[in-house]
Amino acid sequence: MARKAKMNTDVRRNIFCTVATSDDEDAAFERLLRLSLKGQQEREIIYVLIMMFLKEKNFNPFYPTLIARFCDFDRRFVLTTQYALWDRIREVNSLKLRARIRLADLIHHLISNEVLPITVLKVVEWGTLTAGVSSVIRRVLKLLSSSSVTKVRRIFNPLLVKDKNSLLAEGIRLFLSVNFPDSEVYTKLGETFLAS
Numbered sequence: 381m382a383r384k385a386k387m388n389t390d391v392r393r394n395i396f397c398t399v400a401t402s403d404d405e406d407a408a409f410e411r412l413l414r415l416s417l418k419g420q421q422e423r424e425i426i427y428v429l430i431m432m433f434l435k436e437k438n439f440n441p442f443y444p445t446l447i448a449r450f451c452d453f454d455r456r457f458v459l460t461t462q463y464a465l466w467d468r469i470r471e472v473n474s475l476k477l478r479a480r481i482r483l484a485d486l487i488h489h490l491i492s493n494e495v496l497p498i499t500v501l502k503v504v505e506w507g508t509l510t511a512g513v514s515s516v517i518r519r520v521l522k523l524l525s526s527s528s529v530t531k532v533r534r535i536f537n538p539l540l541v542k543d544k545n546s547l548l549a550e551g552i553r554l555f556l557s558v559n560f561p562d563s564e565v566y567t568k569l570g571e572t573f574l575a576s
Contacts, residue, residue, distance in 0.1 A: 387428065387431075389424075391417065391421045391424050392424055392427070392428050394415065395412065395415070395417075395424055395425055395428040396428055396432065398411045398412055398415065399412070399428065399429065399432060399446075400432075404442075405442060405445045405446045405449060408442075408446055409446060409449050409450070409453075412425055412450075422456075422460075423460045423464075425450065425457075426447060426450065426457060426460045426461050426464050427464055429443050429446055429447050429450075430443075430447070430461075430464050430465070430468065430486065433447075433482055433486055434468070434475065434479040434482045434483060434486075435479070435482075436482055437478065439482070439485050441489075443486070444485075444486055444489040444490065444493075447461055447486075447490065447495070448489075448490065448493060448495045451490075451495045451496070452495070458495070458496065461490070461495075461496065462496060462500055465483075465486070465487060465490075465496075465500055466500075466503040468483050469483075469503055469504065469513060469516065470503065472510070472512040472513050472516055473510050473511075473512040473513070475512065480512060480515055480516050481519065483516055484515075484516045484517075484519035484520045484523070485519070485523070487500065487501075487516070487520050488519070488520050488523040488524060491520070491524065491535060492523070492524060492527055492531065492535065494534070494535070497535075497538050498535050498536055498538055498539060498548075499538050499539075499545055499548060501517070501520075501548060501552070502545065502547070502548045504517060504548075504551065506547070506548075506550075506551030506552075506554065506555065509555075514555075514559070517555060518555075518559050518560075521552070521555070521556065521559075521560070521565060521569065522560075522565050524569075525564065525565040525568040525569055529568070532568065532569065536569075539552065556569055
């Protein structure tokens with residue numbers, strides 16, 4: 381089963397089997413920690429969890445919750461998750477539609493639960509968006525717009541710092557105006573992020 385899921389190293393297969401045979405997030409977390417992986421091998425945990433989640437037919441909160449648990453456990457997992465998501469965003473055009481949807485769901489979950497900041501989207505090349513990246517960003521922003529106004533303000537607050545994230549802020553503003561004109565998404569995000 382692990383080979384079929386393209387887990388092509390012993391470490392990845394071990395992580396895959398540990399996760400697949402765990403009863404819940406708590407058991408998976410504890411069992412993965414007991415593997416005592418170090419350095420690059422430890423980073424494979426996040427890679428495998430993301431790959432397993434992207435293969436799910438429906439949204440399964442098990443994986444985003446487990447990733448969030450690792451991120452809460454140690455900051456190094458936050459960085460690993462961010463880099464792993466950047467890799468998936470860069471290769472999004474090679475992903476199947478369902479995997480793109482899951483990627484957007486994962487990014488949304490991690491941003492809306494404030495595991496990762498909105499700046500995780502800074503890797504997006506706003507001037508040369510492909511259809512695949514555009515579909516992922518559209519879904520992420522649409523899902524984020526269903527959050528409360530207070531939460532949306534907190535999420536987008538890092539973009540309000542002058543000069544720090546101006547390219548990302550401008551990219552999102554333009555993306556919203558092109559992809560969500562006259563929609564609830566534009567209105568909701570406009571009341572918070574765009575009004576600043």
